[in-house]
Amino acid sequence: MSNLKNDLFLRACRQEQVERTPVWMMRQAGRYLPEYRAVRAKSDFITMCKTPELAAEVTIQPVDLIGVDAAILFSDILVIPMAMGMHLEMIESKGPVFHKPIRTSGDAKALKKIEVEKDLKYVLDAVRLTKQELNNRVPLIGFSGSPWTLLTYMVEGKGSKNFSEVKKMIYNNPELAHSLLDKIADAVTDYLNAKIEAGCDAIQIFDTWGGILTQDEFFEFSHEYITKIVSGLKRKNEPVIVFAKGVYYKFKRQIKCGCDVLGLDWTMDIGRVRTRVNDKVALQGNLDPTILYAHKNVIAEKALEIMQSYGQGNGHIFNLGHGILPDVPPENAKFLVDFIKEASYEFHK
């Protein structure tokens, strides 16, 4: 049913038979590539997100240059709060800043319901153009932040170390937090459905900040809304990956969100997690991104350890345990991808 020339990634997500382990890297369309920096030198980050030609160009770069088995649409998780009416500014030294963060129910009421085809048309155009230019070489992943992760940015207004403001909200006004999370979950659901409709072959939900919560709070304030999104997706057979960084516990409960694939960070023991989830979902990960600073023999050794830990059989998508770092040598990224392509055959005999 797919015309993809390389559908290894999708088959692995569905735990179907593959001849080797597929590999891609979070943030693979990024600053470590000189070709990316050349595009970025001419446009600011938000303009790149909003210009389908530029987004498509950098999305496809790692497919051409590094040889990954999947593309992931270049975009930003903060397009959702922007579409809800928040004004985002990218400050070079500080990262993304919302000058008017959400703190009160009044602030929350001012957030508008998004109309994806209007407010986020630029993302959908980028999906359509990228699909066309990829010409079925590899699948295209569309992504979103989880409602909890989006809420942290919307409430803090900027990068945070202790997440004081969003924690205050969940402790002192949990009703407001829940109503915001619900509203964001609806927006994300509409957004991801439109991305699937526009041609995305798979979806990844990033819960970057799920790990700052206690275990009970994670299930109450994050997992519940991820579950709501997954159950609201209108999919043909597009797999859903959920990556909750730092959420190292209760994997059997985690997979009840309905995901097909669980993403793991590098502190997790992938073989042990496989045993816990009992092959009910595929697993994605989980090489420490800093390994790409190492000598090639060390990269190979550590990558092999992860494949050995996962063990024989299907359902493993090789990835880093977090985004690729901006100062990694591109040749090391290419070496890793080539190594996985070569060394993984023996785990699929």
Add this chain to the structure above:
Amino acid sequence: MSNLKNDLFLRACRQEQVERTPVWMMRQAGRYLPEYRAVRAKSDFITMCKTPELAAEVTIQPVDLIGVDAAILFSDILVIPMAMGMHLEMIESKGPVFHKPIRTSGDAKALKKIEVEKDLKYVLDAVRLTKQELNNRVPLIGFSGSPWTLLTYMVEGKGSKNFSEVKKMIYNNPELAHSLLDKIADAVTDYLNAKIEAGCDAIQIFDTWGGILTQDEFFEFSHEYITKIVSGLKRKNEPVIVFAKGVYYKFKRQIKCGCDVLGLDWTMDIGRVRTRVNDKVALQGNLDPTILYAHKNVIAEKALEIMQSYGQGNGHIFNLGHGILPDVPPENAKFLVDFIKEASYEFHK
């Protein structure tokens, strides 16, 4: 054998019978107290560490003001690298900076063997003075960073997000990393032995950055050297607490370092960890520090949940799951301490 008027903390560390749960807070001698800020306004941070009168004054403040069951000597983990010959500068906006970080074996060779009574006399004087001024009201904890945590600062030279440099060292030159860790472990052992000799009633080792490693790396580069320190301590019966933030796995293997108490961060389920370690060590923790921003009824509810999770019996020292935050209202810290003192009796019947 102790003349302490309140030795609840020490008894809990040893899992002896206590009538209520003792409570203290990491970083309790800190910026959230106006009385601390008044001292700090007149002296820079390093001067405070190096001046026994000032260190003793702020160490005792939370005993007087908040009513904690233990004092922890005001100091900094970076006194060790300083004593080894590294020049530390405190830059207001960036935190501590070593302008000449350790990167090569040449840099490592230049580090000198510390003579505690000479190089760190100011710490020992602060211990002696604090003990005298505490006048046996509560025990005094002395602390150190773990060798791994100290190495990260010594190699990075400043605060880090991805720990690129120290990771490069463990991947590309593990021999150098091990020889440095060994040297640091020896220094820490001498330092902690001198602190015990000077009067500290208990020791806490902070492994703030153990959690950035993979599981195997944690045991190789951090746990091994904590174990070396603990086995090198000359103790009468001073308990040792090990707090490895983010190290949420293999608790049974962790406690083989020989500690009496394991400190837990707030993402850990204290009741579950108790089951895992099977009461072989006491547990310290683990309220999310941001809870102290919440309304008092929420603080009480969450603190009670932790005591309920730990359950009946001895061996629990109540603490936060990380240091108290600088903008917490002191009255909330006091409320927490009072609440634990009152509500914990029912867990010790």
